[in-house]
Amino acid sequence: MKFEPLSQRIDYGVDAPGAVRNLLLLGLTGWALWAAWLLGPADHPLVIRLSGFVLLAEALVVLAALSILFTAGGVWMLWESRIGKLRRRDRLLSLIDWHGGEQVLDVGCGRGLLLIGAAKRLTSGSATGIDIWQKEDLTGNHAAAAWNNIRLEGVESTVDLMTCDMRRMPFPDASFDVIVSMAAIHNIYDKQGREWAIAEIARVLKPGGHALIDDIRHLDQYERVFAQAGCPLSERFESKAFRVFVTVVSFGLLSPGVLKVRKTA
Structure with missing residues (x-):
């Protein structure tokens, strides 16, 4: 809808x-x-x-x-x-070798930042965003706000949205070529719940497909669960200077980084 x-x-x-x-x-x-x-x-x-x-x-x-x-x-x-995450989106999506026909999933899409960025790289593929739209995670976090951005960015024909929990995705196994997520999985506060979410991402990722996870904490946990689910680490991206700055201003609560994993055949 x-x-x-x-x-x-x-x-x-x-x-x-x-x-x-x-x-x-x-x-x-x-x-x-x-x-x-x-x-x-x-x-x-x-x-x-x-x-x-x-x-x-x-x-x-x-x-x-x-x-x-x-x-x-x-x-x-x-x-x-307002500014930084727009730049980071472009850097993050450039880590994928796009062909245009990918089936893409954005986990915790919010108002559509990564979802729309991925959709603009597609020609015959499609992009799906899922979220439960928690207001405390993002101002104006609602499917209507995401659809507004989707329309204004001109990618309506390529994008779909679903309201669902990332720990229990309604997709068949091996549904997506690329799965992305930015600053979303850490909002699951219990360890078991985060492991379920990562396991679900691995389940719906196609063999040979890539997942990119950009988050502010728990990267070591994500990497471990991905490896157990047959998605070994391809690359891990962290700026030491940026990480030190964020750790200091957050009093040690945040430790940002990006994981890129590939599902084995």
Whole structure:
């Protein structure tokens, strides 16, 4: 089923909007406390409370450092959502040797970023996107928003969408030549659930087909499960400098990378 377009503007949304909001609020709170200490009057309640600490200077340095990290993290996530992920999509899809007739699956397609990028590389093939459209994962995350982008990008005849759980896909074995996923599988919070999702990707991938998984954590787990399912690693792509930056601003919560696997015949 297709939906009426929502707008005349292509919009792939802001990823993890709750996390962006929280990081920016924490950063602003830290800066406000720091400014209150520096600019407030001597009898300000905050000054009176803090002046009793022996390590006041060290505390202010820590507060400033945390404010910088929180603010940088929020700003980076906004930049990544609006600009960075568009560039990363093109780099990711260039890792596939496209022939034009592929059957493509985007797992956790959201508002259609990878799905549409893949569809534009097809001539006689088709691309299918699946999602359960969780609002906390992406602003405006809904099939209607994806269809709006699909229409505006001019790939309606090549693309289809389905609402389904990546842990239980309704496709026969060996249905797709290429399977892609960007920042989606980590949203399954239990380890067993992520393993089911990877096993399902391996199941519906054709022998000789490739899967590209771009995610912000759990890459080692994905690689292990793929190998067990007959999809050994072809390549793993990680920028050490970028990974260090993301690890620092996320306080060790994120460790991004890309896996490319190929299903053995």
